[in-house]
Ligand SMILES: Nc1ncnc2c1ncn2[C@@H]1O[C@H](COP(=O)(O)OP(=O)(O)O)[C@@H](O)[C@H]1O
């Protein structure tokens with residue numbers, strides 16, 4: 001049983017053999033029926049590796065299949081072709097509650113149960129899976145509540161009493177309740193004001209360090225991307241164009257990359273970081 005993060009760290013160490021990527025996506029295809037007949041290929045022979053302990057940020061234009069890929073890595077969608085391995089094990093073999101102990105997910109909208117208290121929301125996956133004795137559920141949930149910077153007095157509140165930043169924190173505590181080694185974040189700072197966004201990024205950074213988490217994140221927010229990413233993977237033309245440290249991605253010539261990083265928003269974010277954006281020819 002692992003209610004403390006030290007115990008779960010030890011368990012993780014044993015579970016994950018060195019040298020095996022945390023996630024390996026091999027030759028993945030996603031094909032959906034087209035509303036007007038025929039089919040649409042979203043991902044074509046897509047390959048991606050996520051190493052243990054990194055924060056990989058997935059970027060790509062709207063509709064390129066970022067959310068579909070996250071859902072596939074969670075086992076919620078099955079690709080048309082290809083394989084997904086989670087530390088060496090085919091995802092298909094990690095069904096139900098076993099998958100939940102491997103991957104925590106922070107959904108974009110927070111997705112809390114409005115009729116439940118903060119503590120009941122955090123404890124929900126533990127109760128569902130019956131992973132630990134009932135008497136310890138409350139204690140485990142309180143531990144996670146403090147871990148995300150909430151106060152014991154927040155435990156009994158309803159989601160409708162919470163600010164946007166607090167809702168994200170509760171959703172994060174719930175995503176971490178099973179002590180997963182892997183955390184997926186879909187637009188973690190979307191909809192937050194700049195101060196709450198900075199505070200949430202700081203929290204994510206310290207949890208990543210303290211818990212040794214591997215994180216896969218989708219974000220459009222360049223401040224969040226620059227603050228947290230160890231590598232950035234660019235989804236375009238139905239596959240991963242490049243997955244590399246942000247400096248290498250900035251140097252990669254592609255219309256989407258230039259638009260995303262070197263447009264007005266990107267330049268402002270780079271300026272705040274005192275990074276000089278590469279010049280684009282013709283500008
Ligand atoms: N279950 C589905 N059936 C049909 N089309 C889908 C399904 N899920 C996603 N799509 C399509 O796949 C494309 C990629 O979607 P999505 O992953 O949500 O994009 P984004 O990169 O913006 O997150 C979109 O065109 C979407 O309409």
Ligand SMILES: [Mg+2]
Pocket residue numbers: 066067068
């Ligand atoms: Mg999406």
